[in-house]
Amino acid sequence: MTIRYHEPAMSALDSLTLAHVEQTSVAVVDDLDRLIGEISPSTLAYCYETAAAAVMTLSAGDLLAYIDCGGPPEDLVDLVKVILQEKKLGALLELMDEELSLSSSSSCSVSSCSFDDELGVCRNNGSGRYSSARRAEAITCYSNSSLVAVMIQALAHRASSVWVMHEDNTLIGCVTFKGILKVFRSLANARPITR
Template sequence: MAVNFLNNREVSDLCLGKPPLKWVPIGVTVAEALSALKKSGESHVSVWSCCSDHHSSSKIKSFDNNNAVIVDSPACKCVGKICMVDVICFLCKEENLADPFKALEASISQILLKAPPLSVRHLEPNSSLLQALDYILDGTQNLVIPIESYATRNSRKKFLGKPAPFSSTLHNGREYCWITQEDVVRFILNSIGVFSPIPTFTIESLNMIDHDIMTVHYDEPASSALALISRSLVEQASVAVIDENNRLIGEISPSTLAFCDETVAAAITTLSAGDLLAYIDCCGPSEELVQLVRTRLEEKNLEAMLDLLEECSLSSSLSSSASSSCSSDDESASIKYGGSGRYSPARRSEAIVCYPWSSLVAVMIQALAHRVSCVWVAEADHTLVGIVTFEGMLKVFRSIAGGIK
């Protein structure tokens, strides 16, 4: 029954209600991509390689060294994605800390080169959910799917014979959305009975607990976790902040950092892992922590990074002043905005925890409710045991349907 369910469902079923992708061209700078990311209000922005007439449904040809045609490819193609974590890790590089403004003028291709191969892959809407699942388990993070909408048809008419602007969501005569691990897990949860009784088994009995976890001690410099933060973004996991007894204190999560701003690079450079948790908390950093970052930047002679911090603080203050003129009815929602002024439904530094005896379906619901891609596994005394990820969940459902390729 499970294999029939995955074979008979098309990925277009997961696209219903999905908004078209917001995007930037591959030729933009990091600063331009950062600006687009902030305006989008989303955690990621897609990056596209397009010809000038990118609204067209025509195709371009690729050639080998002998000028022989080897494949036809769309005139527009999504080649990657960028998020705030990418920018933060890029600015934290030693050569960029000294001159972050110069680093922001670099091409985003420098960031995309660090992305895992095939992290973004195009897939036709009539492809089966089973095929999509195999691609995801093969390392694809985002499946790019063409969608048809009223706006798409109107856009085709509007830009017929003209180059569509980058503000348009039209590529190859179509609009696109993308599917993530979270989307697939949520879709499977809605039909969880198909996989019965496996979802009621404990995560321990299903051998789902990954013990190869990324940790940093509470008192260690946050910068010591930089490589782990980059790895957690690729693996769609998280970095645990622990105490001397291996108890979980909090986490440095890509889903949390995604709704911060670029000044977190300064915080990672100057604060301990424990202090960083407070800095990236949903309420925003305290003035004492911000002042501590300023002081330590001065001690490290990182004046340019200090200038970036001041510039972003000024920009945030102006945004706050503008929002203060709005109705007081919005005050209750203001806590959901961090220093960047961007809405974050999932921005938090406390970790979501389950237990080895938790059922698979319970952990699925927990992860989806908190909009996180992983849940920490701990004993009753909060001693850290391991982690359960969306990928681990999907492996179980794929195995039910006949094993992992």
């Protein structure tokens, strides 16, 4: 499941629904199929409700920046507001303004935010609160990586999927943790039992 970075993020909604069911993500790629990042249902689950407005109005590439650690950049927030006004979605704009004013006192800014590798979220150093989003950085491996190495990488990052890349960093596909376990199970079942 991929989307080009310049395509509307809203065009990935069906893929995001499927990604939720399959516990994976939607890859955001450039025109040469190089992975830029990923949009995952679990990342969106950590976002404030304003992310819905961002999905409706931004490109996939801009959405990556919007949901990344530290909160959305001010220029993207302004862009979302302008587009909502153009589409005459005043109620959503009001909800967004209200949500942003409430979250500004509780979410961390980029300058006061540190990434917690254990949890995969940003933490406000002052209050211990968590910001609104997980990092949008994708976990990758290469086609010649061993399945054990990929499984260890997925476990270390608490990821349910890992993107598989060619040596030139173009995207091949995705390996899910569920798929890895299925391969190991089939290998274990194929071995003859010796006594």
